[in-house]
Amino acid sequence: MNDYPLSNKHFLINYLKQHNIRLRKRYGQNFAVDKKLFETILAAADISPDDTIIEIGPGIGSLTEWLVSSGATVFAVEIDSALHPLLEHHFANCSRFMLIKGDILHSATLNTIENVFKNHSGKRKAIANLPYYITSPILIHLLQGTLKYNRIVVTMQKEVADRITAKTGTKQYSALTIFTQYYARCTLCGTFPPSSFFPSPQVSSSVVLIEPYDVLPMISKNADFFHSFVKLCFTQRRKMIKNSVSALLSKWKLSIDLQKRDAILLQHDISPDVRPECLSSETFINLANSLWEIMPQTIQHSFLRNEKGE
Structure with missing residues (x-):
């Protein structure tokens, strides 16, 4: 049977x-x-x-x-x-x-x-x-x-x-x-x-x-912000990362000069001309954490509210 x-x-x-x-x-x-x-x-x-x-x-x-x-x-x-x-x-x-x-x-x-x-x-x-x-x-x-x-x-x-x-x-x-x-x-x-x-x-x-993982090996300062940034980068995966960062900043109406933008990238040993598909998860997290720090409090609070389910 x-x-x-x-x-x-x-x-x-x-x-x-x-x-x-x-x-x-x-x-x-x-x-x-x-x-x-x-x-x-x-x-x-x-x-x-x-x-x-x-x-x-x-x-x-x-x-x-x-x-x-x-x-x-x-x-x-x-x-x-x-x-x-x-x-x-x-x-x-x-x-x-x-x-x-x-x-x-x-x-x-x-x-x-x-x-x-x-x-x-x-x-x-x-x-x-x-x-x-x-x-x-x-x-x-x-x-x-x-x-x-x-x-x-x-x-x-x-x-x-x-x-x-x-x-x-x-x-x-x-x-x-x-x-x-x-x-x-x-x-x-x-x-x-x-x-x-x-x-x-x-x-x-x-x-x-x-x-x-029982304990995450890499920690983002805000998971929703991190995933939103990554998703934006891969929406046009052939874009250079410097343009993806500019698009993110523009989306939330945050204006910084190109020199400061590139300095943030170089801080993490990222060439401004590299494409998103070449960056590791760890590099994405480090970059997203730096971008989170310069986000206006209103933007941070909106992500924090989402994180708490408010």
Whole structure:
């Protein structure tokens, strides 16, 4: 008997037909059907029976079958109400499974997860198969949110995975690279063809292991300001950094002469003519911290209010 029936493509197709389930494009539903993919995810997650796992977007439960078999407690967050009855029925006899109905980005869902963490010891791990359109918002939530995870394993579009794990100076190096690597160590674990999913997407997917730092190795004076500056720099990545700094200062109506601007850059051994993609995360942080110091108090206060959620 197959212990993981939902991993079988033919079973899955019949299962969806039997229950009259129509996949919704707006949720980017592509269900995993590749044994090697499941094994890669579980190896990256390094699951122990004491772990508490938040599975984001279980779909019909193909990966969930593997997670509960690992012995850990699984809390699956599913937004699609049409799939709730299937998940409840399929895992009805599994005491280590609980369905959380809702959107992972909504406060009510976050409150539920917070209560889960209060009542369960062990390491906290998040595992997700994310459609392209929602990857960045969920990564921001997982890395910047109040809920802290020991380990995050995400299956995502290969192009996005390449950006998250990119090295300085490469074509893939981007604002998303700097954002994720500011909060965590990121490792590419494997890449899989469209045939690893049903229905097959048009692109390949990659599994990325994200290990959040217990203590950030680099500290920005204001994280939101830092990320805003980096994003502005990469909006036009072929611009020289001196022009990116000028654009930032102009955005907040701060006027300084070009000599002072270049002096700030040279203070951090940055050539004014270098492009953003050539600067390391550490260099970006040091530069952003210097720019923060010359920002008017009104600008600083607006970022500080955002940081406090006011």
